[in-house]
Amino acid sequence: MKKSKRPKTPKCEDKVDYISKLPDHILLLILSRLPFTEDVIRTTTLSTRWTHLWTSIPSLDIDHSRGHNPPKTFKNNKFKKFVHSVLANKSIDLESFRLCCSNHYNMSTIRQWINAAITRNVKLLELKFCPKNECKDIALPNSLITCDSPEILRLHLFTSRLSMPGLIGFPSLRVLQLTNAELYHNDPLQDFLINCPLLEDLSLINCLLEELVFLVINCPKLKNLGIENRNKADYLKFEPVGLCGAILLFCPELVSLEFAGHIALHFSFLSANSLKKAVIRSEDTLLEEFSYDPKGDTIRELYSEVKDVESLSISHHFVEALHLPVSFPKLKTLELTIDALIVDSIIEFLKCLPDLESLHLVIQQRFCNSTYGSLDQEDRRRILTCRLKRVEFSEFDGGYTKLAVAAFLLAHGHALEEMVFSWSNEARYNAFSMEILRGVSSFPKASSSVKVITLLRTDSGN
Template sequence: MKKSKRPKPSNIENEVDRISDLPDPILHLILSAVRSTEEVVRTSVLSTRWKYLWTSIPSLDIDIYRRSALKTNEFKEFVYWDIDEIIELPRCLVDCDSLEVLNLCLNHAYLSVSSFTGSRTLKVLKLDRVGLFDSELEKFLANCPLLEELSLIDCLAYAYLSISPPNLKTLRINNRGLSEKERYCEGLMVVCPKLVYLEYGGYMGNEFSFNAKSLKKAVIELEYTEYKDEIAICQLFSEVSHVEYLSGNYIFIQKSKRPKPSNIENEVDRISNLPDPILHLILSPLRSTEEVVRTSVLSTRWKYLWTSIPSLDIDIYRRSALKTNEFKEFVYWVLANRTQDLDSFRLSCSNHYDMPTIGRWIHLVVMRKIKQLDLTFCFEDIDEIIELPRCLVDCDSLEVLNLCLSHAYLSVSSFTGSRTLKVLKLDRVGLFDSELEKFLANCPLLEELSLIDCLAYAYLSISPPNLKTLRINNRGLSEKERYCEGLMVVCPKLVYLEYGGYMGNEFSFNAKSLKKAVIELEYTEYKDEIAICQLFSEVSHVEYLSGNYIFIQ
């Protein structure tokens, strides 16, 4: 490793193995960066401290292709896949009372689970390129009472599948890697009373039955399909139209190879007769609000449909040929013609407009009970301090706020906090530490905070009472612009921490509920090692710890 610039060690330091004195979770982190299990095992010769350390590493990675010079009989295969062989997993997995996550990739070999009556502990199941027998899989899934997440990726060869785990929350089905002849299944029935997220990609079967009233988010990306499948597609979209978030493509409305329509069909605009939620879904993949507005010329049915779309996305960079004053008029016109409340508004306008103009636009979207606001702008005078309009302080609907200010300074002195804000992302924003601390402490519902390449504050305290996710990244800054001298995190409900870039000189961390930490540090001088060691020691209790080990150079 590269020799760091640090004071010459004393005799005491020479006699101490500082790395070996680190706690096991930190040593596990160091070993996790090693390429393979074979190389990890080699560390057992370093010292008595390391002799058996590899046996407690929570993951193994053994690959015969990394040891191509090894004779076959010397390499004890964990699995041998025969594409024509029906694979039966060992009986011990049936009785395993600790298995929570099972991921299988069989390269389209067939899997039999006839000996599996179910699993009392399994929470996550992912099957990738697995040939399945529908009746066996149905029985197995129905007897997994704790299963919360199921992914079926490019699986094939079953006719009709019923999915009904009682506690399933996430379902992913994707068959884009199969040809249409290998299509997923003829019929699919989903009966999951607690399902909240559905992701479906690829070809559709001929029949589709869906019962999940608790569903909140659906992502549907269909491949081109023949006319005979349109009934199932319409049924799918109609049964998920109640969700809070619906995303998908609209390839299914492309001209398909279908029988010549009758005179009655010629007189009916089948697309325009679809309900508004489906038409909104058709419009949602369009790249920008400008393109959505253009659909108003299609027919009377579409003339004002765009005004009820729940989201707006306006970006001056997409309309580079548009003059500055024309773009300004377009934004006013779009906001003035809104007939419904707004879920989200994204605006990117560079440095072409002053704060009073941007403030008026913000006021118009606040009047539409905006839930998510995403703003990217800056001013020619980089020393100008930006103050967001007062209406945002009193907005009782705003839940998500994303700001990118190209390193302009932001003052939140007029913001005493937010009663509704749940997600805050600040990207390239100059901050005043005392103002931000006060604001964050008075956001009782804030659950997610991201500070990306922000700068110029000395000491920051982060203490939102309900914060669950914290991301801090300053890789885009030079070391002189490093994030802050000191950072204090006091978040009793924090479960996820992501820290990337340079460290400050002081670090105080209090989050006993933390479960996952991802730490990627840049090369740092010796004087910061105390803060780094303190950071790692205070997150060593987490269930998942990931990072680099440049700090030990």
């Protein structure tokens, strides 16, 4: 008996490469979704058609520490050739170019890479490096500063000294972030900022401002300002002036201000009418160390500048430094970080916020249960009955005191619409969240429509 023959699959159907048949713009869209340029280049092994296609992607992200085969790193010469090859296609404009090369290369090499990115009309430029010779200042190439294309510039300089060219600025720059940069003198910085006419977003993170008495930020178009200094050793290095004796802002369109770390002795606006949001994370919390309380004076100066904001993020140390009562007539949203539940001062502060609609509590540790009793005073209950609609507990762990505060807010918040418990510990969330939710759902509630929600947030954004 003859065996029946299985029909052969046509060769053209047996080896079809459906991905490579996609048009170039679709393939480039796929490649652009890969996180790192090194990953994009590895795709060239999939198809000969992809060998040079990757050179046309508009976003490049290169890190010396990643190398071709993590965790092994590039050898310096190999990495240098690699970056040159990545930037070689001058016919395609760049949306973004991110480069981290630590201190492996001198400034002449880094300038070549910056110039190559500029010739490709890069819009977002992010560089993390410091010179191989630490004694040399970092001078940004004039080709970069006078170029029309960069709109976003982020420099992380590992405490290297940055030489700011006076009377020259980026004509199209909207966002500038300087991290760990040592600015030798404030005047060139101020001149530089004045000559960035479109600057809307400025961040100075752990920057050392030597010989500085006044930092004047004169940016007519600036909308968002962030200043952060968390290295107290560096802050104290410049006593008695400190990081800076005073910060003077002329930013009439400023909408958002974020100040974190160790603050200046004086802080004032020439115009703050447009300010809507303020985040103040001062780490100068041990005010008793200063016999004349300069930080308390600064906090009160800050209060006078931010009292008309609609959104405020502070710690209870900020509240303690104020002279209550105070007035925040427009405040709708408050994020309050608490290291210890100082009920009297916090409740008295909340009484100053008649139109508060959203309260975000970050309670960082367990507290003595004895403080909870003072919440039951009649005049303190009334502060939550008018407009408070939403309460969120961040970094929730099911602790007794946090539940006691939640019970109080539910019992007396007649306008409450939503109470959210945000867990950061996944194991505790999986083990206890549903049990806690059932318990909280049984608490007495002043509002019949309030929703109780429990969720897991593994980072600040999700």
